[in-house]
Amino acid sequence: MNFQNTEIAYKLKSNKQLLNNLLIFRLISSRTLVSVFTKIISLSLKLNLPISGILNKTVFKQFCAGIDEKDSIQVVKKLKKLNVKSYMHYASEGNKSENDFDNNLKIIIKTINITNEDDALPFTVFKASSLGKFNLFEKKSSGTTLSQLEKKIWNKTINRIESCCKHAASQNVKIFIDAEESWIQPIIDEIAEGLMEKFNQEKTIIYTTLQMYRKDRLKYLNTLIQNSIKKKYKLGFKLVRGAYMEKENERAYKNGLPTPIFENKNLTDLSFNNAIDKILLNIEQCDLFVGTHCEKSIIKILKWMKENKISNGYKKIWFSQLFGMADHITFNLASRGYQVVKYVPYGPINKVVPYLIRRAEENTSINSQLPKEINLIKREIKRRKFNAI
DSSP states (O other): OOOOOHHHHTTTOOHHHHHHHHHHHHHHTOHHHHHHHHHHHHHHHHTTOOOHHHHHHTHHHHHOOOSSHHHHHHHHHHHHTTTOEEEEEEOOOOOOSHHHHHHHHHHHHHHHHHHHTOTTOOEEEEOGGGGSOHHHHHHHHHTOOOOHHHHHHHHHHHHHHHHHHHHHHHTTOEEEEOOOOTTTHHHHHHHHHHHHHHHOSSSOOEEEEEETTBTTHHHHHHHHHHHHHHHTOOEEEEEESOSOHHHHHHHHHHTTOOOSBOSSHHHHHHHHHHHHHHHHHTTTTEEEEEEOOOHHHHHHHHHHHHHTTOOTTOTTEEEEEETTSOHHHHHHHHHTTOOEEEEEEEOOGGGSHHHHHHHHHHHHHSTTHHHHHHHHHHHHHHHHHHHHO
């Protein structure tokens, strides 16, 4: 599989867009600049300073489809032209009030309805913590007893989560429950397992997400597969490397705890690829959705598919990359007929700042990816200039 065809990769990008992308990638490849940027943005939000204009022209435009579902649908339509599907996500984070959570539920339900109406949208997604108080997820995960008031609030949270999944099932829409920080993940795992058992009896509707940079996830994966076989329900796995590396290490250091994540990328890659092997071995029991920008992991799956005479369009194996990144993987896979999906986040600029900061921080951590992005864009710009002569 050749991922280096830049003409295919950047077919939807104008020359101006390519130059903007190049500038953004160069900026976020600097750990120092990203550190300064995140501090300025965080401070500006606290002081209610007008930063939307700056963000809109930089990281927001790069990593988000727009401020609402209408903007996102326009992106979805463009991607569909090149055989790339999408899944939309209202990426608002840092919500604290019950009104916020109720509003998020309405938006998720609306997104499910939109997804049901368009074959270019095979999935949708939500974060459990967008539907309830973070501290209650933390307490439930640690086994802390809730007060009577907290129990009432928690029951509302569970009802919101179940409402999302019930509505998705009624609309035949596949839905991901995102993975989050390790200290709230135990209760999210418990919720996801219960919902998969409830709604995945005949086909896979609910997907849980595994962040394979965590040292305990491979063992957990094995346990899930064994349990699902015993209880006779299907498993959906969204497999990612991990999104909270900085936070995980910082929290572990502050609390004098061993970090829950692997110390280096090689160990994470090994964990990720071992998870792929385990799921492929049980593909009749599982659906696999691989969120990765790592070509080696993708090639590993493509090789397995070829060896097992599985068609490129097999609907139990999906590949996904982030909006604004890894277009060389997305569009080259799609050109060969594989099931490829772009993660398309949207939301008001001030609401998606935590997501944008995380994207910027991740890219300084995964520094082996950015040079490749930069070089491929430069190569495409050069190719276009040469062809214009």
